[in-house]
Amino acid sequence: xxxxxxxxxxxxxxxxxxxxxxxxxxxxxxxxxxxxxxxxxxxxxxxxxxxxxxxxxxxxxxxxxxxxxxxxxxxxxxxxxxxxxxxxxxxxxxxxxxxxxxxxxxxxxxxxxxxxxxxxxxxxxxxxxxxxxxxxxxxxxxxxxxxxxxxxxxxxxxxxxxxxxxxxxxxxxxxxxxxxxxxxxxxxxxxxxxxxxxxxxxxxxxxxxxxxxxxxxxxxxxxxxxxxxxxxxxxxxxxxxxxxxxxxxxxxxxxxxxxxxxxxxxxxxxxxxxxxxxxxxxxxxxxxxxxxxxxxxxxxxxxxxxxxxxxxxxxxxxxxxxxxxxxxxxxxxxxxxxxxxxxxx
Amino acid sequence: xxxxxxxxxxxxxxxxxxxxxxxxxxxxxxxxxxxxxxxxxxxxxxxxxxxxxxxxxxxxxxxxxxxxxxxxxxxxxxxxxxxxxxxxxxxxxxxxxxxxxxxxxxxxxxxxxxxxxxxxxxxxxxxxxxxxxxxxxxxxxxxxxxxxxxxxxxxxxxxxxxxxxxxxxxxxxxxxxxxxxxxxxxxxxxxxxxxxxxxxxxxxxxxxxxxxxxxxxxxxxxxxxxxxxxxxxxxxxxxxxxxxxxxxxxxxxxxxxxxxxxxxxxxxxxxxxxxxxxxxxxxxxxxxxxxxxxxxxxxxxxxxxxxxxxxxxxxxxxxxxxxxxxxxxxxxxxxxxxxxxxxxx
Numbered sequence: 309x310x311x312x313x314x315x316x317x318x319x320x321x322x323x324x325x326x327x328x329x330x331x332x333x334x335x336x337x338x339x340x341x342x343x344x345x346x347x348x349x350x351x352x353x354x355x356x357x358x359x360x361x362x363x364x365x366x367x368x369x370x371x372x373x374x375x376x377x378x379x380x381x382x383x384x385x386x387x388x389x390x391x392x393x394x395x396x397x398x399x400x401x402x403x404x405x406x407x408x409x410x411x412x413x414x415x416x417x418x419x420x421x422x423x424x425x426x427x428x429x430x431x432x433x434x435x436x437x438x439x440x441x442x443x444x445x446x447x448x449x450x451x452x453x454x455x456x457x458x459x460x461x462x463x464x465x466x467x468x469x470x471x472x473x474x475x476x477x478x479x480x481x482x483x484x485x486x487x488x489x490x491x492x493x494x495x496x497x498x499x500x501x502x503x504x505x506x507x508x509x510x511x512x513x514x515x516x517x518x519x520x521x522x523x524x525x526x527x528x529x530x531x532x533x534x535x536x537x538x539x540x541x542x543x544x545x546x547x548x549x550x551x552x553x554x555x556x557x558x559x560x561x562x563x564x565x566x567x568x569x570x571x572x573x574x575x576x577x578x579x580x581x582x583x584x585x586x587x588x589x590x591x592x593x594x595x596x597x598x599x600x601x602x603x604x605x606x607x608x609x610x611x612x613x614x615x616x617x618x619x620x621x622x623x624x625x626x627x628x629x630x631x632x633x634x635x636x637x638x639x640x641x642x643x644x645x646x647x648x649x650x651x652x653x
Numbered sequence: 654x655x656x657x658x659x660x661x662x663x664x665x666x667x668x669x670x671x672x673x674x675x676x677x678x679x680x681x682x683x684x685x686x687x688x689x690x691x692x693x694x695x696x697x698x699x700x701x702x703x704x705x706x707x708x709x710x711x712x713x714x715x716x717x718x719x720x721x722x723x724x725x726x727x728x729x730x731x732x733x734x735x736x737x738x739x740x741x742x743x744x745x746x747x748x749x750x751x752x753x754x755x756x757x758x759x760x761x762x763x764x765x766x767x768x769x770x771x772x773x774x775x776x777x778x779x780x781x782x783x784x785x786x787x788x789x790x791x792x793x794x795x796x797x798x799x800x801x802x803x804x805x806x807x808x809x810x811x812x813x814x815x816x817x818x819x820x821x822x823x824x825x826x827x828x829x830x831x832x833x834x835x836x837x838x839x840x841x842x843x844x845x846x847x848x849x850x851x852x853x854x855x856x857x858x859x860x861x862x863x864x865x866x867x868x869x870x871x872x873x874x875x876x877x878x879x880x881x882x883x884x885x886x887x888x889x890x891x892x893x894x895x896x897x898x899x900x901x902x903x904x905x906x907x908x909x910x911x912x913x914x915x916x917x918x919x920x921x922x923x924x925x926x927x928x929x930x931x932x933x934x935x936x937x938x939x940x941x942x943x944x945x946x947x948x949x950x951x952x953x954x955x956x957x958x959x960x961x962x963x964x965x966x967x968x969x970x971x972x973x974x975x976x977x978x979x980x981x982x983x984x985x986x987x988x989x990x991x992x993x994x995x996x997x998x
Contacts, residue, residue, distance in 0.1 A: 617869070619878065
């Protein structure tokens with residue numbers, strides 16, 4: 309494909325956990341790149357990162373970093389996106405934002421390619437990547453939404469520490485060693501770095517991800533509720549979420565109860581999921597086969613199992629949905645969107 | 654209380670994780686004991702266990718072990734209970750059974766003292782202790798059931814490895830060290846010792862506790878569904894459960910969605926729970942206060958927090974319920990029942 313268009317790409321947050329995976333995926337997927345610009349905070353600028361066998365020096369992200377950039381992938385936190393994306397858009401870049409800064413903006417499409425890739429053409433410079441816990445859930449529920457309709461979703465999550473960044477991984481592993489060595493675990497980061505109270509994550513379950521809103525739900529829970537409605541384009545959908553951090557490194561798991569609008573056949577549900585793009589069916593109780601975070605880690609797909617009709621409500625279904633939160637939940641969903649943009653041009 | 658009646662007590666499964674806690678509680682609570690008989694399998698017989706400063710030698714449990722015993726506490730597995738309890742009852746002992754052997758028997762009361770202590774007088778020799786995950790949930794929901802009525806419960810659990818016994822704790826700690834040392838975790842016991850397939854529990858979440866039934870739910874999930882209805886005495890109650898093992902040593906956590914039969918005030922719900930026997934309210938989002946397994950470990954109470962009205966269903970409530978699965982979930986509930994029996998006599 310010698311006449312394929314090549315793109316100037318910027319990755320903002322290049323030294324973070326998600327940025328690292330974005331760069332790896334651009335490399336592995338042979339994304340048609342002319343120039344790759346790696347950007348970060350002043351603190352991490354100067355770091356060298358290997359790409360296609362050569363070192364790229366990370367530069368400090370600034371408003372004029374985006375001159376000549378075609379596609380910019382942001383995963384450096386909401387405040388960085390809010391500040392720099394308007395400049396990138398002004399310079400003509402299409403921005404794929406992995407933070408929550410623009411997700412609920414009515415002008416900004418919120419895209420999971422398997423669900424609503426048609427929305428990417430409606431962008432005004434920014435396409436938002438949904439929250440990790442939302443992406444895997446809507447990817448798995450979309451085939452059921454299309455076939456049967458969905459009226460209600462009740463989800464409880466089992467989320468990996470990598471969702472809180474590389475320092476949270478370090479903290480969980482350090483605490484695990486402390487506890488195994490009979491020493492007290494010293495919490496310093498989780499549940500929320502910016503809040504005063506810290507809790508032990510090693511050998512524990514913390515029912516708080518992100519800050520609390522006034523209604524008693526956390527922002528993480530509200531993201532799942534609001535983003536699910538926006539992505540499926542259905543404001544009447546009833547969604548409840550309880551988001552919990554558990555001592556897992558990579559891979560969010562979700563226990564999902566879903567009420568469908570019509571009767572269904574469980575075997576048909578399994579076939580729909582087996583045939584759905586980006587979904588892997590792992591559902592064989594007699595072989596004790598079901599999705600596990602440790603199996604999903606490092607994979608691009610979303611894994612679904614424990615599929616069973618509810619015993620009290622015959623229109624309801626229970627599922628267990630697992631995916632790598634840094635990949636489909638973040639980096640891979642963003643690179644997928646970039647690939648669609650590249651194909652369209 | 655020199656004229657207090659003293660009891661001959663037998664503990665079956667004295668060397669197990671639950672048996673150990675029962676003995677400790679009988680000691681700490683100064684249970685009015687004349688003779689304490691400690692029983693186990695042939696394998697563990699001969700072990701010496703300290704009680705009130707003196708060593709008691711564990712004997713092999715046999716049909717004639719129960720001569721002269723007033724109260725026998727069983728926690729040595731369902732098959733041991735099924736075999737020995739009829740003999741113990743014949744010898745006149747009241748049996749408090751911590752296994753699932755008699756729980757759904759219509760002749761056997763299934764008792765959580767805070768919920769239905771009145772049922773203990775209906776026993777025909779056996780009183781069943783419910784499953785750990787059920788006990789803490791019904792203890793927390795009982796005040797709401799009485800005040801508002803409950804039509805539906807949807808629960809996802811985050812269960813500690815100690816629920817699978819001392820060997821499962823050892824396995825989880827060993828695997829954690831293996832993974833932290835960069836070695837592969839070798840699963841040997843979990844999720845179910847008697848089944849062929851094993852999965853890593855360290856840094857993972859396993860959506861299987863106990864074997865699968867034909868309807869796709871596990872026995873653990875069916876226990877939560879059926880026992881909850883029996884304890885609350887309400888067959889019309891709709892209950893759904895997804896039971897998940899996570900890498901926690903002590904303390905089951907539960908994400909519970911509950912539909913009430915009438916409107917409610919969230920502050921009143923909190924007051925009802927704060928005033929309920931055996932319940933500790935831990936609900937202060939602004940202070941990041943909510944129940945945690947690591948805090949509940951070693952305590953007798955059930956802790957409740959994250960209480961919030963559902964956003965999509967104003968008659969529904971979300972809660973986070975945590976308790977020590979070996980204590981309120983097993984040993985303490987059994988000793989509590991024994992204390993009530995002692996008081997009645």
